[in-house]
Amino acid sequence: xxxxxxxxxxxxxxxxLNDYLPLNxxxxxxxxxxxxxxxxxxxxxxxxxxxxxxxxNFVVEGCFKMYKIDEAAKEHNLMFAIENxxxxxxxxxxxxxxxxxxxEAVEPAQIIQIAKPDLLHFYTNHLKFNRTFRVIIExxxxxxxNRLLQTISTTAEERYFRFMKDYPRLLNRLSNTQIASYIGxxxxxxxxxxxxxxxx
Amino acid sequence: xxxxxxxxxxxxxxxxLNDYLPLNxxxxxxxxxxxxxxxxxxxxxxxxxxxxxxxxNFVVEGCFKMYKIDEAAKEHNLMFAIENxxxxxxxxxxxxxxxxxxxEAVEPAQIIQIAKPDLLHFYTNHLKFNRTFRVIIExxxxxxxNRLLQTISTTAEERYFRFMKDYPRLLNRLSNTQIASYIGxxxxxxxxxxxxxxxx
DNA sequence: GTTCTTTCTTGACTTAGGTCAAAGGTCAGT
DNA sequence: ACTGACCTTTGACCTAAGTCAAGAAAGAAC
Numbered sequence: 281x282x283x284x285x286x287x288x289x290x291x292x293x294x295x296x297l298n299d300y301l302p303l304n305x306x307x308x309x310x311x312x313x314x315x316x317x318x319x320x321x322x323x324x325x326x327x328x329x330x331x332x333x334x335x336x337n338f339v340v341e342g343c344f345k346m347y348k349i350d351e352a353a354k355e356h357n358l359m360f361a362i363e364n365x366x367x368x369x370x371x372x373x374x375x376x377x378x379x380x381x382x383x384e385a386v387e388p389a390q391i392i393q394i395a396k397p398d399l400l401h402f403y404t405n406h407l408k409f410n411r412t413f414r415v416i417i418e419x420x421x422x423x424x425x426n427r428l429l430q431t432i433s434t435t436a437e438e439r440y441f442r443f444m445k446d447y448p449r450l451l452n453r454l455s456n457t458q459i460a461s462y463i464g465x466x467x468x469x470x471x472x473x474x475x476x477x478x479x480x
Numbered sequence: 481x482x483x484x485x486x487x488x489x490x491x492x493x494x495x496x497l498n499d500y501l502p503l504n505x506x507x508x509x510x511x512x513x514x515x516x517x518x519x520x521x522x523x524x525x526x527x528x529x530x531x532x533x534x535x536x537n538f539v540v541e542g543c544f545k546m547y548k549i550d551e552a553a554k555e556h557n558l559m560f561a562i563e564n565x566x567x568x569x570x571x572x573x574x575x576x577x578x579x580x581x582x583x584e585a586v587e588p589a590q591i592i593q594i595a596k597p598d599l600l601h602f603y604t605n606h607l608k609f610n611r612t613f614r615v616i617i618e619x620x621x622x623x624x625x626n627r628l629l630q631t632i633s634t635t636a637e638e639r640y641f642r643f644m645k646d647y648p649r650l651l652n653r654l655s656n657t658q659i660a661s662y663i664g665x666x667x668x669x670x671x672x673x674x675x676x677x678x679x680x
Numbered sequence: 681g682t683t684c685t686t687t688c689t690t691g692a693c694t695t696a697g698g699t700c701a702a703a704g705g706t707c708a709g710t
Numbered sequence: 711a712c713t714g715a716c717c718t719t720t721g722a723c724c725t726a727a728g729t730c731a732a733g734a735a736a737g738a739a740c
Binding site: 308348354356358370374402407408410411414415417418420421422424425426427429430431432433434457464 | 548550554556558570571574603607608609610611613614618620621622624625626627628629631632633634664
Binding site: 423455456458467468470471474475 | 689690
């Protein structure tokens, strides 16, 4: 499937922000000045463990994963992000301490980056942005909380069903290995869940 | 240990908010008008599953837990909140859908409640509040993300050590049953971890 | 199209953590 | 100070999920 980058990337970001609070001319002009469009190859990193996360990343096209690698070299997926979503290690971004996370493109992608000084500029000069980003992060918070609840209270099988139900759009774009890592099990065990389910 | 409610409760909230962005006279007056101080007994609920969460709750004194009860009648702790922290089911609060969570006092407590219309009033009329609450929730988000990461990538023993290290102030205030529920294990297994650790 | 690298599947075996039950211990509320 | 309701501990046993290994299948990259 070819990737069509037909619409102006910045326009996708403006539309996204308009869904929260409509931007005025001045804010749009400012955004154009301070947002950077980038093309990202498959497997390329936006952030690697040990680095400080310096950007808020908005996905225009493509798919990313954010994960940790533990002492046993195992990958643990924290989140995925696709079109019109944000992906950033907010902890590292704000504290300016080295991140323990990786953000990596799962597909060839196009993103828009906003550097920290620019985001602070928006927060200070256009107070509207505080409101929009408050709402965006509140939504992410709720999603994360539900996921934690699920993780500590349900079986692997149920988490897999919920994943399929909640994120059907991600299913075709991710390997089972990545999904297994997201729901907190091994790829082998996910494979068993799937084959057992297929035999019903 | 007796509970001293000496300082004006509202003043504790004002101090807390001042730590983010100093409030002016008008904002303080507005807060006095729209914030409600309440005394809460041990075991009393601020929210029960099935209800819509109608308040942002700021803890002046005491300790609360927010949890889910699953089909097997088991309790799963999502968070605790003590002095100068907020506890609310943000999902239910914003969507105005029934919550699946309980918020319950672990100790006799005093809180300040802000109802949704009042919070929206602050967000709209004092834009500063958007910034403060954005930062508060960003911090909570980071904490939650670290916890999820831990939950999907470490052993029960390690989670218990981390809990003791990260929340020493909570240790004496909570039963082991509550801590076990928070780190996602059974009380029996936590007891085993503890006795095994003691024998070293 | 072919090659090379990932991914997926399956089998045999292990293990972390859960379940159930019963006996003591604690502690909040009166 | 008493008392009834929780909490904690321990033992015996169970099970969901992990580990290791090796072959088959599927995608990327050339």
